[in-house]
Amino acid sequence: MIVGFDWGNNETKIVCPIGLIKFPSQIGEYSERNLESKHGDYDMSFEHKGRKGFAGTLALESDFGGSIMGESKSHQDALIRLLLGLFHCGNSTSYQVVVGQPISMHTPAEKKAIKDMIIGKHTITVNDFTRTFTITDCEIAAEGGASFWSAPVSGTVRIIDVGSATINCASLINKKYLNKDSFTLPFGMETIQTNDLNDLARGIYSNTSKRWKKEDAVLLIGGVAKSLVEPMRAYYPNVEVMKSTVKENGTINEVEPIFANAAGFYAIGRGLYDINKKQKRSV
Numbered sequence: 383m384i385v386g387f388d389w390g391n392n393e394t395k396i397v398c399p400i401g402l403i404k405f406p407s408q409i410g411e412y413s414e415r416n417l418e419s420k421h422g423d424y425d426m427s428f429e430h431k432g433r434k435g436f437a438g439t440l441a442l443e444s445d446f447g448g449s450i451m452g453e454s455k456s457h458q459d460a461l462i463r464l465l466l467g468l469f470h471c472g473n474s475t476s477y478q479v480v481v482g483q484p485i486s487m488h489t490p491a492e493k494k495a496i497k498d499m500i501i502g503k504h505t506i507t508v509n510d511f512t513r514t515f516t517i518t519d520c521e522i523a524a525e526g527g528a529s530f531w532s533a534p535v536s537g538t539v540r541i542i543d544v545g546s547a548t549i550n551c552a553s554l555i556n557k558k559y560l561n562k563d564s565f566t567l568p569f570g571m572e573t574i575q576t577n578d579l580n581d582l583a584r585g586i587y588s589n590t591s592k593r594w595k596k597e598d599a600v601l602l603i604g605g606v607a608k609s610l611v612e613p614m615r616a617y618y619p620n621v622e623v624m625k626s627t628v629k630e631n632g633t634i635n636e637v638e639p640i641f642a643n644a645a646g647f648y649a650i651g652r653g654l655y656d657i658n659k660k661q662k663r664s665v
Contacts, residue, residue: 383398383399383471383472383474383476383477383478384398384399384477384478384479384480384648384651384652384655384656385397385398385467385468385471385477385478385479385480385648385651386398386479386480386643386644386645386646386647386648386649386650386651387464387467387468387479387480387481387482387644387647388481388482388525388641388643388644388647389407389455389460389463389464389467389481389482390407390545390546390643391407391449391545391546391547391570391572392406392407392449392545392546392571392572392605393405393406393407393605393640394406394407394463394466394467395640395641395643395644396467396470396471396644397628397637397641397644397645397647397648398471398472398648399472399630400471400472402628402637402641402644403467403470403471404640404641405423405424405438405439405466405467405470406422406424406438406439406441407449407463408437408438408441408442408444408447408448408449409435409436409437409441409444409447409448409449409459409462409463410435410436410437410441410443410444410445410446410447410448411434411435411436411444411445411446411447412427412434412435412436412444413436413443413444413445415443421439421440421442421443422438422439422440423439424437424438424439424440425438425439425440425509426438426439426440426466426508426509427440427508427509427510428462428466428506428507428508428509429506429507430462430465430504430505430506430507433458433462435462437462437463437466438466449546455481455482455483455496460496460499461499461500462506464479464481464500465504465506466506466508468515468517469506469508469513473513474515475514475515475516476515476516476517476518477515477516477517477518478517478518478519478520478651478654478655479500479517479519479520479521479651480520480521480522480523480528480647480648480650480651480654481496481500481520481521481522481523481647482522482523482524482525482528482643482647483496483522483523483524483525484524484525484548484550484566485524485525485526485527485550485551485552485564485565485566486548486565486566487566488522488524492522493522496520496522497520497522500517500520501517501518501519501520502516502517503515503516504516504517519654519655521650521651521654523646523647523650524550524552524559524564525543525545525548525550525643526541526542526543526550526551526552526564526603526643527541527550527552527554527559527564528643528646528647528650529541529543529603529624529626529642529643529645529646530552530554530557530646531646531649531650531653532624532626532627532628532637532642532645532646532648532649533601533624533625533626533627533642534557536556536557537555537556537599538553538554538555538556538598538599539553539554539555539599539601540552540553540563540590540594540598540599540600540601540618541553541554541600541601541602541603541624542586542590542600542601542602542603542614543603543604543642543643544570544571544582544586544602544603544604544605544606544607544610545570545571545604546570546571546572546573547569547570547572547573548566548567548568548569548570549566549567549569549570549586550565550566550567551564551565551566551567551586551589551590551594552564553593553594562593563593563594565589565593567585567586567589569585571605571606579606579609579610579613580613580616582610582613583610583613583614583616583617584617586614586617587614587617587618591617594618596617596618596619597619597620598618598620599620599622600614600618600620600621600622601621601622601623601624602614602621602622602623602624602639603623603624603626603639603640603642603643604639604640604642605639605640607623607624607639607640607642608623608639611623623639624639624642626638626639626641626642626645626646627645628641628645628648628649629649
């Protein structure tokens with residue numbers, strides 16, 4: 383099964399053949415509960431290689447529940463998040479996945495570390511049910527930039543991907559990445575002190591304006607994309623929310639901008655892994 387997996391620090395987003403999946407990314411320690419309440423649809427108690435914990439909506443019960451922030455996804459919490467997500471992707475025993483890494487950390491060393499961590503056979507127990515499956519293939523795509531493949535167009539495109547810990551700013555010209563104009567800003571919605579989107583827009587512009595032009599076509603993705611359009615128009619008049627789509631079984635469906643990266647990863651995965659595809663694209 384091909385899976386596009388966006389392991390964001392706030393929410394995990396997945397696009398796969400069975401549809402779209404989204405759940406809180408928080409992971410915490412395990413404890414015995416005298417009072418057991420349901421906190422949400424993704425209450426997860428897990429065990430992996432002797433480590434027990436709570437995840438998703440159940441991480442509320444952990445004293446140290448949360449997400450490891452930062453630009454690298456090469457850590458065990460990210461692996462557990464991936465395994466928890468694949469657990470919910472039907473009953474396949476084999477997966478081919480595309481995951482993301484911030485542009486600033488999209489390096490050969492980081493990509494190798496993530497692949498070494500992911501590829502192979504895994505066993506995880508979730509809510510007392512144990513599954514074993516194999517991740518046969520893994521590719522690492524650039525967060526933000528990879529979303530382009532969910533809605534590809536020609537010309538020059540700037541993409542702003544506002545996440546919880548980082549903001550990825552990607553540039554493409556005629557479907558080719560422009561490295562010198564692509565970068566990661568080291569702040570996000572959960573690491574800034576203000577909730578004012580006008581201040582956020584100014585902060586983004588103060589960084590991107592060093593390389594981008596005011597008249598450029600700019601596309602916004604992420605959970606805050608729709609709310610950020612008007613504040614960003616003060617700086618980039620041609621800004622819009624990316625109209626990301628997922629194609630499956632001959633049907634094309636538009637998805638919310640929070641799924642843009644996962645949709646792009648899924649499109650890349652189909653191009654890389656689908657035996658019916660003749661061309662491969664750069665990630």
